[in-house]
Amino acid sequence: MTEQVKVSCRNLHFYYSDFHALQDITFDMYQHQATALIGPSGCGKSTFLRCINRMNDLIAGVRVEGSLTMDGQDLNDPAHDVVVLRRRVGMVFQKPNPFPKSIYENVAYGLRVNGVSDRNLIDTRVEESLKLAALWDEVKDRLDQSGLSLSGGQQQRLCIARAMAVEPEVLLMDEPASALDPIATQKIEELIHELKSSFTIIIVTHSMQQAARVSDRTAFFYMGRLIEVGPTSKLFTRPENKQTEDYITGRFG
């Protein structure tokens, strides 16, 4: 399979007022691959992730320079409809955040706000999404129960199903398993492997083992700069940069 660039950034700079949070970031993220972003706290990896669905727009005083594109389209073009963008780029957060609604309504929510009213279509999409998120068998008999009644791991998979329902092209995951136990974490990781065939995944994780297990490519950020990016198997066996080696082998600081 030839690698096709899905999201691309060139000389990307990002500022929180005077703070230069991302400096001259240039790399590509490929379709149907999982790209992991790793680095110590405050290195800019989450900021970078939030640039992709323009979540940072919500913060006052931010400024972006350089280019960030999806399928060649400039994501920061003022003409770009952010609502449409966020349908194309789904996001899953660190802590599961289901709506205080039924399991069914949680997944159907995105469809309804996007104007889908056909009950049959919604039913089908809810089932498909829950199956994609490997949650269907556990909840199919209690779809009317509150999403908050589920366990943490199930809630996170519900959030993934909710993100999947609107059929995004890219799925951003910000430490999706850091609040989960090892079994739930393993399920999420298995899920990432499954979802890659349909989506492009970009995941921020503090767990280097998790990055190693789930991603095809890994990007190492440090102090707002991209230090090294490459195939995960290479980055974790013979990184080219000394800082990368020091970070992943725990020799940092």
Place this chain on the structure above:
Amino acid sequence: MYTHLHEEIEALKLKVLKMAALTEEAVGKAVRSYVKKDLYLAEEVQDGDVQVNRLDVEIDELALRLLALEQPVAGDLRFILGCMRISVDLERVADEAVNIAERSIMLSSRPPLPFQDDVAEMGGKAMAMLQHAIQAFTSGNVEAALQVCSLDNEVDVLNHKNMRKVIEYMIHETPAIERSVHTIILIRRLERIGDLATNIAESVVFISEGVNIKHKRYFDEHQ
């Protein structure tokens, strides 16, 4: 920052170095036991093998534990894998030394054949390869490791030359056939030590560079 893993890796390195020192000593004694017909040295080699075997098991256990519990990556991962490979090769070298010692014991009770100098020369080269490989491991010196690989040809040439020499001798001295066969086996063991020293040097390159140069020549020629 110095972590628990790095302390353990130091301990692993010390074990490999200890094993290397014992193995090197065994090869030296084995060759001298043949050249000098010294039964005492040969028996020391036989008795000392258990220590090398014990270290081999210890290195295996420690490396397995580090892989399972510490999930090492990059240079640490390569170092642990490299140590596992090197300990397997060292254990084999020590076995070759025991084999040579056994031949020495057998041959010492019989009239000598005129190959002492040839065996001493070849033993010296194989020994030098082993020493240089171990030094390359100690210092992580890739250049030195690559030089060991290039020395292997010299040992191979000596192996071939000595084999021919012993076979020629056998043809004319039929009463010496049994002793000659043992001598051939002994020469062959020295050639293997050269091969195993090359393996160790290749592991040193793997640890430092992350590239596998094993069988490279074969793959290059058959691609």
